[in-house]
Every structure is written in structure tokens, then in C-alpha cells.
Amino acid sequence: MPAYNSELSQIPMSNYSIHKNLSGAELTIDLNAVEANYSILCSKAQKARVAAVVKADAYGTGMSQVARVLSLAGCKTFFVAHISEGVKLRNLLPDAEIHILNGLLIGTEEAYTVNNLIPVLGSIDEIDRWITFSNKATHLCDLHIDTGMLRLGLPPYEFKILLRDSARLSRLKLNLVISHLASADIQNSPQNIKQLEAFRTVRQLFPEGSSSLANSAGIFLGPEFFGDVVRPGIALYGCNPTPWLSNPMHSVINLKAKIIQCRNASPGETVSYGATYPITKPTTVATVSVGYADGYLRSLSNKGLTNINGIQIPIIGRVTMDTIMVDVSDLPESRRKPGDWVELIGDTISVDALADAAGTIPHEILTNLGNRYHREYLND
Ligand SMILES: Cc1ncc(COP(=O)(O)O)c(C=O)c1O
Numbered sequence: 001m002p003a004y005n006s007e008l009s010q011i012p013m014s015n016y017s018i019h020k021n022l023s024g025a026e027l028t029i030d031l032n033a034v035e036a037n038y039s040i041l042c043s044k045a046q047k048a049r050v051a052a053v054v055k056a057d058a059y060g061t062g063m064s065q066v067a068r069v070l071s072l073a074g075c076k077t078f079f080v081a082h083i084s085e086g087v088k089l090r091n092l093l094p095d096a097e098i099h100i101l102n103g104l105l106i107g108t109e110e111a112y113t114v115n116n117l118i119p120v121l122g123s124i125d126e127i128d129r130w131i132t133f134s135n136k137a138t139h140l141c142d143l144h145i146d147t148g149m150l151r152l153g154l155p156p157y158e159f160k161i162l163l164r165d166s167a168r169l170s171r172l173k174l175n176l177v178i179s180h181l182a183s184a185d186i187q188n189s190p191q192n193i194k195q196l197e198a199f200r201t202v203r204q205l206f207p208e209g210s211s212s213l214a215n216s217a218g219i220f221l222g223p224e225f226f227g228d229v230v231r232p233g234i235a236l237y238g239c240n241p242t243p244w245l246s247n248p249m250h251s252v253i254n255l256k257a258k259i260i261q262c263r264n265a266s267p268g269e270t271v272s273y274g275a276t277y278p279i280t281k282p283t284t285v286a287t288v289s290v291g292y293a294d295g296y297l298r299s300l301s302n303k304g305l306t307n308i309n310g311i312q313i314p315i316i317g318r319v320t321m322d323t324i325m326v327d328v329s330d331l332p333e334s335r336r337k338p339g340d341w342v343e344l345i346g347d348t349i350s351v352d353a354l355a356d357a358a359g360t361i362p363h364e365i366l367t368n369l370g371n372r373y374h375r376e377y378l379n380d
Pocket of ligand 1: 101215235
């Protein structure tokens with residue numbers, strides 16, 4: 001196969017997917033698995049409506065492709081963080097209900113109505129700006145109540161102000177009342193019950209609109225957490241919503257990179273920046289075409305595992321911008337040639353396991369997936 005030829009130079013490269021022959025690594029996203037995961041979550045959520053959180057480009061997997069598949073699977077409600085993401089999604093799905101979690105940035109009011117987007121209002125200030133703008137309560141909005149995360153949403157003292165002011169309330173055309181769980185993915189966290197009780201109190205005082213509390217992990221805490229609408233993100237993308245149990249979701253992504261070159265190293269030498277990995281025995285070092293600029297986190301230095309043909313291959317030395325080095329001494333020469341594939345995420349290394357090794361959460365691994373990969377979508 002030619003490394004580069006005139007035919008290849010004609011191939012348009014989106015800023016998203018590099019042509020297969022020009023890329024050092026390949027990311028495969030299985031849209032069948034996304035659809036199957038949606039279906040699992042629908043069964044689990046019983047009568048609650050299952051929305052899809054597709055912010056941050058569907059957690060790095062590609063919002064256009066993922067939202068289309070979910071919409072065909074029957075999903076009608078979507079959440080993104082930014083209004084810019086909502087505008088993009090509106091162009092893809094003209095009929096979907098689209099909620100903007102980060103609320104009402106100053107100056108964006110008109111963009112909400114023009115694009116038929118629903119702001120998740122999280123403070124009295126946002127509520128007042130929305131009322132002023134949408135004068136006759138003709139446009140839908142959501143209310144976010146903070147039940148203990150101290151991030152977004154009305155804190156209790158603002159909620160009390162709102163409750164006392166029926167004139168203000170009558171000028172809101174409410175769709176959802178939401179809150180967000182801070183510790184749903186931590187086994188037996190007492191914060192879950194505390195937040196549930198706080199949310200129940202809110203709903204008793206304020207039963208307007210539909211309710212929405214559970215993220216992916218919240219769906220697995222039991223029916224009392226469901227409310228009317230659940231908002232899973234990470235479980236749709238195949239990661240484990242119950243980290244203390246085996247993963248009920250189907251794996252969605254596979255990431256593999258090519259070996260660039262191999263070298264023999266001897267005791268006394270060291271690998272990569274900072275010389276953090278000393279060679280102590282004769283070792284074959286392969287340099288692989290992925291680095292932190294591709295979202296392969298630097299914290300995986302000397303920690304991450306890769307896999308070649310079923311054999312676990314450790315990362316040695318620091319992850320660099322464009323490459324990692326792995327110890328391939330256990331492999332025969334025929335299985336570690338330039339151009340051979342090294343699995344980074346897939347059947348042998350889950351996103352959850354990689355996140356664990358990197359000291360982070362799967363959300364961060366996925367949303368860092370870079371744009372220098374060749375991307376393949378299964379069932380696009
Ligand atoms: C308000 C809100 N709801 C739902 C989600 C989805 O959470 P998860 O990806 O853990 O399912 C998020 C994710 O950050 C969120 O911020």
C-alpha cells in the first residue's frame with residue numbers, strides 16, 4: 001500500500017476523520033451498541049422517558065451520528081450543555097426536544113426561541129432575564145434546583161424566593177424541574193438519599209412540570225430515583241454505570257494505533273522524557289502512534305496497558321505528545337513490525353479500565369478522544 005499518492009491527495013479530509021491510509025490510529029464507534037444501550041436503559045427505566053445526554057460531541061463519539069441513531073431508536077429528548085451544541089443538534093433533528101443544561105447565557109435569549117431550544121434556568125437572575133425576554137410565557141423552559149452539588153441550579157434560598165412569588169412563577173411555561181446527583185456512581189453513598197429527599201421536598205412544594213433527576217448511575221439506584229425523565233450519558237457510550245458490579249452496557253468504542261518503529265534497548269538506558277523508565281534487562285521497545293495530543297492521557301505514563309494479539313503490553317516511560325513507548329519483548333518479531341496494530345481500547349481494555357489506570361473517570365477519557373484518528377462508524 002503506498003504511503004501517499006495522488007489518489008489520496010484528492011480525498012477530502014474533514015476536520016473529524018483522517019483518511020485511513022494517512023492516520024496513525026483508528027477509532028471505531030459502534031452505533032449498534034449505542035442503540036442497544038439505549039434499549040437497555042429504556043427497559044431499566046420502566047415508565048420513565050429516557051432522554052439522551054449528547055453534550056461534548058456525544059462524549060467525543062460524534063453527536064451527529066449518535067443523535068441520529070438514537071432518534072431512529074425512538075429517543076425524542078436530548079440534553080446538551082451549550083446553546084451552540086443545541087443549535088447544531090436542532091439542524092440535525094428538527095423535531096426533537098432539546099434542553100440546554102448550562103442555562104441562559106446573557107445575550108442568547110433570541111437564539112433559544114429562533115432554534116426552539118429549552119433553557120435549563122438555574123438562578124433567579126436567569127429566570128428574570130427569561131421572563132423579561134419571553135414576556136407572555138410562550139416559550140418552554142426548565143428549572144434546575146440544586147439539591148446538594150453546589151454547581152448549577154437554584155440554591156435553597158433562591159428556591160424559597162421563587163416559591164413565595166406566584167407572579168414570577170405564572171410567567172414561566174415550565175417543561176421540566178431537574179436536579180443532578182453528585183455521587184450516584186459511588187456505592188451506597190449517603191448523598192444519594194439526601195439528594196432524593198431534597199428533590200422530593202422540592203416536588204411537594206412545587207409539583208409543576210415533569211421531574212428529572214437520574215443520570216446513568218442514578219437509573220441503577222432504583223425506581224424511586226427515576227422521576228418522569230431520566231438523563232443518561234456515559235452508559236449510552238458503553239461505560240459502566242455501576243462500577244462495583246460488572247458492566248451491563250455494550251462496549252461502543254475501539255481504539256487502535258500503529259507501531260511506528262521498534263528498537264533494542266540495553267540495561268543502563270532509559271525511555272522517553274524525564275528518563276522515568278530505566279531499562280534493567282535487554283528489552284524491545286516499540287514506539288506507537290498515539291499521544292496526549294490525541295487524548296491518550298499523560299497520566300498513563302508507566303501505568304497504561306495495551307494489547308497486541310491478546311498479549312498485554314505495558315506502556316514504559318512517559319506518554320509524549322504524539323507517541324507512546326511499549327515493551328514488546330514478549331512478542332515474536334513477526335508480530336511487532338512497523339504498521340502492526342496495538343489495541344488501546346476495546347475487548348481487552350475497557351474505557352473504564354483505562355480511566356482507572358489514568359486515575360480519572362471514563363467521561364474524561366471519552367471527551368478527550370482526539371481528532372487525528374481515522375474514524376469508522378459501524379451502522380452509520
Ligand atoms: C445535569 C446532567 N445530567 C445528566 C448527565 C449525564 O451524566 P452521566 O454521563 O454520568 O450519565 C450529566 C453529565 O455530566 C449532567 O451534567
